[in-house]
Structures are given as C-alpha cells and as structure tokens.
Amino acid sequence: MDCEKIQELFSPYLDNDLTLKERTAVDAHLKTCPDCAGLLSLMKTAASSLAAFPEIEPSRELRNKLRAIPGRTKRFRAGLSFFLKPALQPVFAAVTGFLVLFSLYMFNPDKKHINQAISRTFQRGVGQIEKLYAKAGSLTDNLGDYAHSVLISLKKINPLGKSAD
Amino acid sequence: MVVDLYSKKIFNMAYQFAGSFQEAEDLTQDIFVKLYNSLSKYDLARNFTAWLLTLAKNHLIDEYRRTKWEKKQRDDFDDHLPGLASSDDPEGGLLEEENRKILWEGLNKLPADIRMTVILKEIQGKKYEEVAEIMGLPLGTVKSRINRGRLQLAQILRDKKERKNGL
Secondary structure, eight states: OOHHHHHHTHHHHHTTOSOHHHHHHHHHHHHHOHHHHHHHHHHHHHHHHHHTOOOOOOOHHHHHHHHHHHHHHHHHHHHHHHHTOGGGHHHHHHHHHHHHHHHHHHTOTTHHHHHHHHHHHHHHHHHHHHHHHHHHHHHHHHHHHHHHHHHHHHHHOOTTSOOOO | OHHHHHHHHHHHHHHHHHOOHHHHHHHHHHHHHHHHHHGGGOOTTSOHHHHHHHHHHHHHHHHHHHHOGGGSOOOOTTTSSOOOOOOSSHHHHHHHHHHHHHHHHHGGGSOHHHHHHHIIIIISOOOHHHHHHHHTOOHHHHHHHHHHHHHHHHHHHHHHHHHHTTO
C-alpha cells in the first residue's frame, strides 16, 4: 500500500479499530517509511495535546446576560404577537397598497402630468355631481307636480257613484 | 437551570471554534437566544445535550460561512486560558505548551466541518457516535473527517518544527 492509503488508516490504527491484516500492513509500512512513522507520532502528540486543552470559565457578565434572555424574548414575542394578529392583516395590506401607490406617485418623473390628470378627473367628477344634483332637483319638482295631480284626481272621485257636481 | 448547566460547554465550544474570546461571548448569547426560541421544537425523545450541541454547531458553522472567520487572527493562546498544571519536566512542559499554541493556531486552517468534528472528538472528548449525532452525519463520515483533521494538524506540527529547525 502507498503512503496515502496507509495514512487513511492512521486514526483507526490509533483507536485500535483495524483488522489484524490491516494492522500488520500498517506496521510493515511504518518500518520502511520514516515519513509516515513521523507523521503518526505527531498525530499522537496532537491528539494528547488537544485532549489537554483547558476549559475556560465564562465571565459573570456573560452568565448574567444569558439569564436575562428569557425575559427579553418574552417581551419581544408579546410585541410581535400583537402585530401578527390576523385582524390587523387587512389594515397592513391596505397601508402597504397605499404606500406603494404613494411611492409610485412621489417618484414618478412624470408627476406634473399625473397632477394635471388628477385635477381634470376631479373637475369632471365635480361637474358630474352638479349635474346629478340638478337632475335630482328637477325629479323632486316633477314628483311634487305628480303628487298634486293625484290629489286632485282623488278629490274628484265619488265613492257613492254620484257626480261631485 | 439551563444557563448554569450549559453555558460553560457552549462558550468553550464557541471559543475553540472561533478562536476569539469576544466573538465567543457574542456567539454564546446568539445560541442561547436560539435555544429559547426553539425550545417548543425540542423532541422529548431526543437527548437534550446532543440537541443543544447540534443547535450550537449549526449556528457556529452558519456564522463562520457568513463571516469567514479564518481571515481573522485567533486570540493568543494564553490570553484567556487559565494557568496549566505545572509539569515535573519543565522542558517537556515547554514543548507541550508550544505544541498547544501551534495546534490552537492550526485549528483555523481546518475547514469548518472538520474543525468542528475535531473539537467535539479531540478537545471535548466525545465518542464517535455522539459526534455523529451532533453533526448529523454517518459514523463513517465522522471517522474519516477525524482522520483528515488529525492528519492536517500533524502536518502543521511537522511544518512548524521543520521551520523552527531550519530545514
């Protein structure tokens, strides 16, 4: 086996996780290859050094901050849950729609023409309303005349079949 | 309480992975915020420690990929570490300390996944099966990553020593 294949077996070799055949092959290679033997020895050194890495105590400030997190997240969630109420969704949709239209208007390079179009539409609307109002007035007059003639007709009717004259 | 039980474990994991004390404090806070937000998703059938370490591992690797810590310098090895037990053999003790410094720096040269696997197995002393559960990987993949990590660290040690000896 070449060095690369042997080196793939180094970890299981150190962990005693090789078959007898594989172990014998590694041992035989190590006797003839000082590079691999040196690397395996350094691998052992690295493993024992890493295992001896000391643990650090977290600072008191950090522990206090960690203890304060549940309260913080609870307050945040309470605030968030208010804004996530389903009843507010149409309001947010309407506000979003309005803001989109408003921004389209505000940032439109042709703003002047839009203003003129809006003004024209507004004037036309006012004209239509005036016409409608005038029509409604004449309709009321017509209705008044009609009611008057109905009253006169009613007065002329004799319920006993005799003429009023 | 969860802070008393796990803050040291998570902080050390973050420090060994990131190499910066300040960064490790920030990361530990982020991990605990995530923990409190995800508690409702915790499956009671699962080992809580393994679940929390998986959450921490995911956060650390995601943050690493987002910010690329390898460009940053790791803290000096002695800056935040308590004094190590004095050795009967002062020369051996010095050599051991030198090796630890080289390996501490060398951890930064390992890809994030391999670095995390090495930290869990070699520094935190977990079994292969535990590492596989935390990493969410098949046992064979974990073993091969450990082998690659150990080899890279051995090569880093060799290169440093060769350079020191002027070879």
